[in-house]
Amino acid sequence: MKHLPAKKTFSDEQVIELIMRLFWQNGYYHTSMDEIVVTSGVKKQSLYNALGDKHTIYLKALQRYHQLTLTACAQAMQSLEQAGETPLTVLMMLYSRDLTRTDQPTGDLMANAVAEFGASDATVKQATNQFYEDYLTLLASVILKGQANQTIINTEASMGLAQSLLEVRIGLQTRIRQGQQPNIDQRQHAWRQFLQK
Template identity: 25%
Template sequence: MARSKEFEENVVLEKAMKLFWEQGYEKTSMNDLVENMGIHRRSLYDTFTDKHTLFLKAMDRFEERITDKLTSGVKQSQTAVQALQFIFSFMINGEEDAPPGCMLVNSTVELAIRDTDVDAKTMEAFTRTEQLLVEIVTWGQENGEFTKLYEAKELAEYIHNALTGLRVMARTSVAKEKLQRIAGLTIRILEP
């Protein structure tokens, strides 16, 4: 008779995600995962197959979480400028009780050059983020908030580059005031 799971898969996946987010893939050992997730090694393998598969699922979990938060914040914004301000603020300040920076950006820097699965996942996530930014820039161009000298796609790529840099810098000891100045200038550059 098969044993039933003694844990909620989403709960332990969330714990694994935060550990990978904090430490990165290479530094996180199977022992770290077992201890942090509070499950037996055998259960980890039975449920997630191996460390790499667990990591990819953790990346998916992170991306879903961030997409939901960004989409919700943008929908609540009254203007395109407010939507961008929300995104930049979210990227700079992060979430309460969460590691700094962005798991996807961290994973890209650590692994994408040699792990095609990680590269594919991060490129898909980056594409979705840029599409959201295209929608915001288009909204801002239609409302007269942003310049029409450049196509919305070009401006979205520019903004995404700034966001990626800020997410890397958010993992350092750089002052948040500096990051906020960079975000503010990035938005002001879009003005007509």
């Protein structure tokens, strides 16, 4: 009589989100497979069978973070636009969103991945590049709207302005991760003054 494989009793997405927060808190190299097993609440062999090894799980965590973050950004943008907010207000939300939240690990999982791996791991680099390209696209699309209705300066191309904003955001996330407390409101004010037409 053949033995049927054990039925999986957990949701991949929920488990990945738990592990994602662990990697976000501790980083890749400071997270052991044993900690992943404890955090997930899934037996090691079941975890390997369902999700792969530590590196594969990390890539899935990056992918999930990408998905959750971009979905949340799009929803927040839509809410602000429906409420009649200006493109500049929407842009400042994208620039500063989640920087001061205390209910999640500090910094940004993608910025942490870049800090840990640099360009040494092609698959991690591809995941972080894709995330930043998508975030850039969101920023640039809002800047274009503001330039079209003449509320945001058009002396610079939308993508160039978006790139500058994103790089400052990544820098702020890194500073916050180091335990610094930059004044986000002050920086937002400076950017508003610069970007307003």
